Amino acid sequence: MLDTTLINQPAKPVIVALDFANAESTLDFVQQLNPNLCQLKIGKELFTATGRYLVEQLVLQGYRVFLDLKYHDIPNTVASACKVAADMGVWMVDMHASGGRRMMEAAAEAVSNCSQPPLLIAVTVLTSMTQAELAETGLNLPIEEVVMRLAELTRQSGLDGVVCSAQEASLLRQQLGEEFLLVTPGIRLHDAIEDDQRRIMAPKAALAAGSSYLVMGRPITRNENPAEVLLQINNGLI
Numbered sequence: 001m002l003d004t005t006l007i008n009q010p011a012k013p014v015i016v017a018l019d020f021a022n023a024e025s026t027l028d029f030v031q032q033l034n035p036n037l038c039q040l041k042i043g044k045e046l047f048t049a050t051g052r053y054l055v056e057q058l059v060l061q062g063y064r065v066f067l068d069l070k071y072h073d074i075p076n077t078v079a080s081a082c083k084v085a086a087d088m089g090v091w092m093v094d095m096h097a098s099g100g101r102r103m104m105e106a107a108a109e110a111v112s113n114c115s116q117p118p119l120l121i122a123v124t125v126l127t128s129m130t131q132a133e134l135a136e137t138g139l140n141l142p143i144e145e146v147v148m149r150l151a152e153l154t155r156q157s158g159l160d161g162v163v164c165s166a167q168e169a170s171l172l173r174q175q176l177g178e179e180f181l182l183v184t185p186g187i188r189l190h191d192a193i194e195d196d197q198r199r200i201m202a203p204k205a206a207l208a209a210g211s212s213y214l215v216m217g218r219p220i221t222r223n224e225n226p227a228e229v230l231l232q233i234n235n236g237l238i
C-alpha cells in the first residue's frame with residue numbers, strides 16, 4: 001500500500017546502496033529503515049536478481065528509489081531504457097557521461113513528457129578509479145579536469161546532475177552553481193576502511209564540500225545499527 005504521507009517529505013542526504021544478492025535479504029534490511037531517514041539505491045547486482053518487482057515494492061513502501069544501472073549505449077537504447085525506468089516510478093536514474101551529448105540529450109528528451117520525470121544524472125569518473133588507472137584507459141588529463149569536462153557536458157545536455165567523488169564537489173559546486181546535483185559515492189566513516197573505493201571522504205566533509213546526496217553502501221549495510229548512523233548524518237554529527 002502506497003504511504004502517501006511520505007511522498008512530499010524533503011529528500012534526506014543519504015542514498016543507501018542496497019548491494020544485496022536477493023529480495024529477501026534486501027527487504028529484511030530495509031525493515032530497519034524508513035523513508036524519512038534516507039533514499040534507496042538499487043544497482044546492477046540486485047536489479048539483475050530481482051528486476052522491476054523489488055523497485056516497485058520499495059516505491060510502494062514510500063521510498064524514493066535511485067535505479068543505478070549506469071546506462072552506456074547508443075542514444076535510442078538509453079532513451080528507451082530511461083523511459084521504462086520512469087514508468088516504474090523511480091526517483092533517479094543514471095548513465096555514463098562518456099556516452100556523450102547525443103545519448104544524454106536523447107535520455108532527457110525521452111523522460112520530459114512523463115508525468116513524474118525521474119532525475120537524470122551522469123557518472124563522470126568512478127570513485128574507485130585512481131589517476132594511474134584513468135591514464136591506463138588512455139585519458140592522460142588530471143582526474144578533476146576529466147570530471148569537470150564531463151560534468152559541464154552533462155549540464156549542457158540537459159541532465160539534472162552528476163555522480164562524482166566528494167573530493168571534486170567543491171570545484172564542481174563553484175563552477176556549476178547551486179542547482180546542479182552532485183551525487184557522491186565513496187563515502188567512508190573511517191579512512192582506514194576504503195574497500196575498493198579510492199577517492200573517499202567522510203559524510204560531514206562531503207556535505208560541506210557541496211555534495212547534494214551521499215551514496216553509502218557498506219558503511220551503512222554492514223553497520224550494526226544502520227538507522228543510528230543515518231540519524232547521526234541527518235543531524236550533522238558525523
Ligand SMILES: O=C(O)c1cc(=O)[nH]c(=O)n1[C@@H]1O[C@H](COP(=O)(O)O)[C@@H](O)[C@H]1O
Nearest residue numbers: 017043068126127163185186215216217218
Ligand atoms: O553510480 C554509483 O552509484 C556509483 C558511482 C561511482 O562512481 N562509485 C560508486 O561506488 N557507485 C556506487 O555507490 C555504491 C557505493 O557503495 P559502498 O562503497 O559500499 O559505499 C555502490 O553501489 C556503487 O555501485
